[in-house]
Amino acid sequence: MDSSKIVAFEAKPFALSANYALGENELLASQSRRESNARSYPRRIPIALRRARGIYVEDVEGRVFIDCLAGAGTLILGHNHPVVVEAIQRALREELPMQTLDLTTPVKEQFIDDLFSMLPDELTRHAKIQFCGPTGTDAVEAALKLVRTATGRGTMLAFHGAYHGMSLGSLSLMGNLGPKAGLGGAQTGVQFLPYPYDYRCPFGLGGEAGEAVGLHYIRNMLHDPESGVLPPAGLILEPVQGEGGVIPASASWLQGIRQVTREAEVPLILDEVQTGLGRTGKFFAFQHADIVPDVLVLSKAIGGSLPLSVVVYHESLDRWRPGAHAGTFRGNQLAMAAGSATMRLVKAERLDLHAEAMGRRLKGHLVQLQQQLPCIGEVRGRGLMLGAEIVDPAGRADARGKRPAYAKLASAIQAACLKRGLILELGGRFGGTIRLLPPLIITEPEVDRVAEILAAAIRSAMESIDRVA
Template identity: 65%
Template sequence: MSLSAASELPAFTHGSTVPRVPHHAGLGAELAERHRQRALYELGDNPLLERQRQRESNARSYPRRLPLALSRAHGVYVEDVEGRVFLDCLAGAGTLALGHNHPAVIDALMRTLHSGLPLHTLDLTTPVKDRFMQDVLGALPATFARHARIQFCGPTGADAVEAALKLVRLATGRGTVLAFQGAYHGMTQGALTLMGNLGPKAALGGSLSGVQFLPYPYRYRCPFGLGGDAGVAASLAYIDNLLSDPESGVPRPAAIIVEAVQGEGGVIPAPVAWLKGLRGLATRHEVPLILDEVQTGFGRTGRMFAFEHAGIEPDVVVLSKALGGGLPLSLVVYHERFDTWRPGAHAGTFRGNQLAMAAGSATLAVLRAERLDAAAAELGARLQQQLAAHAERFACIGEVRGRGLMLGVELVDAAAVPGAVGARPAHPELAARVQRECLRRGLIVELGGRHGSVVRFLPPLVITAAQVDEVARIFGQALAAASA
């Protein structure tokens, strides 16, 4: 195929025909049937895991809790090298919006590979990149997209966060950034300064200066000891006072950065009223508002972007994970008035990942054509209802929360005395047992939140109602076994 054929690559846009190809025909049905017939798994060692322990960095994390060596995957199912099949409610930490090896994504990758398109282009444009930019802007609210600029970043969301920090500091001439307790924005040095979790920062002997942490509205463990609307009002009053008081001790900030739903912090959704109020304060005090949508973006919470639940618009939005259709890619999208940085102010060798852009366009086409954001809202409500039913049976469940298909169950010490607003102490040991019991029964879930006591559910958005019911059923069995 000639180089000019790259311009003939499919335009994956809303309303176009989404390509369907028989990739691994029947694999999904095979894995589903084998999962249905599963027995309790005994997870032992195998040579791949042993070599990983011997040779891979001590910083590795997921294999310690999920000792799996994977061989095949399709949709919501993964198979390990021992032939065991698991229902995947981790999905690349929310990266795989369409699940594993979706036909539209595979087809887009194959077409791109066979087109002769250069796969590495730095920030030079191509037909694939041009289409991808249009698709991303088309997914954002029209009023925001109309005045938006895009910065392509390195492969990770953390690099996009670093770029966003540079952007607002250069545009405002200020240095301080307001972040929130429980926040997670990445593991690079600058992003770590914005992290609420002290663990990853403790060994570094401190972090870069210029970040002021604020209480995040956490209904179950209200930082003001109030809860409900009173806690929301107190939080907004606190931020307003900090920005207004000439003796607050905090310089006027370059930005406020926030997750509309905290993910790693424990799947904590910010109340709509609080997000509206925060947007109002940022506008009144002329402080740019950065929304980190790395995990929440592209249908995950039941809207295309989590900030849309509150009907607000950010000044800057950070995107990654599902953005690249399962391949590494990140962006910063921001209002044109902040586009004051000089050429080369933020760069990166791998910001031109053509395969990721093709996969991203294909993913966006499926998301929009199949209304997977609406499906996430409906199926998330179905799963949340069943998890709430478990909370009626198990006193160790402190709270079930989240939005769409981004849900969390906080496990607590049921025998402990509740605090001022009814919260019991976290129970990380029980959470770890529940995760292991889920894995033995063929369900992959992750932990997060304070003390690692929140069981997190991030299934692919293509999950079916029957599969949602199976997730809830297995989780109930795991709770019963871990609590015995």
């Protein structure tokens, strides 16, 4: 990416009514008063936005921020990319139907062609596609229905640290206990398995030994007639856990899971809602392991910044009846047009390779910081999906010498970054992992600037924590 593509905001007047010309404090106060208690991001990122372009957003006070949250990874081309804007404007000029349920259109056919052209032939030769409601959660729900219908079974296998959405069915697959508290039966019908979290290996081993034990455990469970676990309808996982702390599964572990599920005739569902379309340095994260899933769940980036989700799956699973999964907004033509334009640009400019290069550069900066700052326990991730786990250097180490997560410091770092013009998110156990999900168009100078802000923010946050202590 050419650094000349970095753009500056021009001062532009906004023709807003008096209600929408409030200052940031007034807007935030109004939001707190009128919006649901379930709102989350404004509690950690208390700003009111009015404009955005590329990797930058501007708040109503005129402050500009680098956006390394980017719609939780949705905006792989950044905000208001010209290719996406033109695709949407063309669709409006040509008076395309905005919503078509599941009626077909040339735009829909083009979208399928563009998506299938980015997937391995081994998958698309026998693929069916289901268009779902606007969110990744709905696509996960569809995947659950699909495999349960096809197998006639009810139990699902999921992983510690998993995040698959916030609907009741998807929550049953979630590792994080917080959002499930008080929901009664949300956890039923799911058997949780150990994910290969090397830094905090659930078996206390780490590395290849920890992975091998985990795979052996899963294989044994699937073949043990007294495991207590009924034959499952499917196994669902994220190739890189995002909300769980940016934890990448190794290629060898993913290959092992593919082998285990194939041996046990258990459909393998890969949730690539956040990793799909180039973010990890490949078009899809499963390609790092050279495997093919039975079911692939996609959303976020494939709609070109607009709401869209799909499930791509092997035709042998296509046993559900007409109407088994539906939704009013599954025919979002603007999202399909924007998604096609996004996919073509990702392919033409090989943004997957750019993401790999920029991710390697950013990770290098983070590793250098780790060597200087003992509060950074581990740097991990793939491509432009990176995390840094913040630990308490003075905390008691576990059996493998790992210090405890330091959520208070992580929150202070996030606030210090925001103050300096950088938006990022937290995740992982106890909210102790800094997460970076910048648009794939980020340039080298911008990567360096992100690292510079983050370094200053960490040092500032550490000083403030020490003063309070």
